[in-house]
Amino acid sequence: MLVLFGILVILASVILGLIVLIQNPKGGGLSSSFGGFGNQLMGVKQTTDVLEKGTWLFAAIVGLLCILSPAFIPKAGGSSSVNDDLIQGVSAPKQQNTPPPATTAPMPGAVDPNKK
Numbered sequence: 001m002l003v004l005f006g007i008l009v010i011l012a013s014v015i016l017g018l019i020v021l022i023q024n025p026k027g028g029g030l031s032s033s034f035g036g037f038g039n040q041l042m043g044v045k046q047t048t049d050v051l052e053k054g055t056w057l058f059a060a061i062v063g064l065l066c067i068l069s070p071a072f073i074p075k076a077g078g079s080s081s082v083n084d085d086l087i088q089g090v091s092a093p094k095q096q097n098t099p100p101p102a103t104t105a106p107m108p109g110a111v112d113p114n115k116k
Contacts, residue, residue, distance in 0.1 A: 005069040009062060016058035023051050 001072040
């Protein structure tokens with residue numbers, strides 16, 4: 001689910017960036033870029049209104065997706081094996097809990113405190 005949120009945030013951010021880049025800070029924007037074609041189709045006022053509304057819409061979408069995405073992050077106690085595989089790497093072998101050997105030999109060169 002986080003991957004879906006990530007893709008949606010990136011897509012909305014790219015669209016938001018394109019909308020902002022299309023706008024002219026002095027008011028011409030998209031309509032002046034096409035040599036009057038925008039004036040015949042929508043008019044200057046409607047073009048700037050559409051771009052401004054699109055800017056606010058996609059900014060709100062990015063904000064909501066960023067606020068809602070942490071709700072879908074699995075909690076520490078309830079992690080699934082799929083998430084563990086992603087964290088550890090899919091090809092990493094699982095560690096098995098094996099008990100230590102019953103008897104241990106002293107390390108070579110170690111001094112035994114029981115011997116005098």
